[in-house]
Amino acid sequence: MKVTDFQKTPIAEFRYLNAGRSAGSFYEDKLPVHRARVDQLPSNVDAIIVTADLQGRERFQEAMGGPPRLLGEVIPRRLIEEVLPGLNLKDPTRIGAWLAGDFYTVPALDKRGGTGDVTSVWRAFGDAFAWVAGVAGNHDTFGDNKSQCPRISTNVHYLEGSTVNIAGLLVGGIGGIIGDPNRVHRRHEDDYLETLERLLNEQIDVLLMHEGPDDAMPGQRGNTRIREVLERSSSCLVIRGHSHWHDPFAEFTSGLQVLNVDARIVILTE
Secondary structure, three states: OOEEEEOOOOOEEEEEEEOOOOOOOOEEEEEEEEEEEEOOOOOOOOEEEEEEOOOEEOOHHHOOOOOOOEHHHHHHHHHHHHHHHHHOOOOHHHEEEEEOOOOOOOOOOOOOOOOEEOHHHHHHHHHHOOEEEEOOOOOEEEOOEOOOOOOOOOOEEEOOOEEEEEOOEEEEEEOOEEOOOOOOOEEOHHHHHHHHHHHHHOOOOEEEEOOOEOOOOOOOOOEHHHHHHHHHHOOOEEEEOOOOOOOOEEEOOOOOEEEEOEOEEEEEEO
């Protein structure tokens, strides 16, 4: 799968509450929704929703008197009701989703980088769309099992150094970040890169990552060693989060394509 066109101007924006660094310091932010075209989708879908790092909560006026839900819990329904019909995408059973990790924000919205249960986000995407494949972020846990997503339903595929074949499209995934393996969703660098190379040797079409490669452009942060492995070994489309890029789409001279969906949504269509 290759991206043939990326629209930098958002087609929609969702307002949400972003966490501050002390009590009462949260603020209203905007989540952009972009559209990109690819050369080919799996035969059973008309679009794929791609996102990561939805680390916020819905606004109080949308919570209807209850505590604000995680942003990722409410986004699937809002996409179906407010955005997808305008793209003539009216059947959610013909839409898939890829999740690249980090969907938790503390309920009080007074701390950046909190860690917590994101099972409800994965379930919301699985309930809304035909299928979901994704990886964990370094701030994600899953109920009592902090390091492994529970089996939510047959259409939700949690990837951790593994692959899934979706209508002929081979998707691989590696979650978390490079770091102390005693902490949630972290691996030693050598372990991470060995897992990455093994996945690439399986000739995957799409790679879902949380941490990902850097780009030569200023401010396009990431891991240089990951980029070197990808450029040497891969022609797949890379979906990543974790570090925000001003320009979400990068295409390298090697042919490698990287789509950074940190704090944004991208809708892939043919």
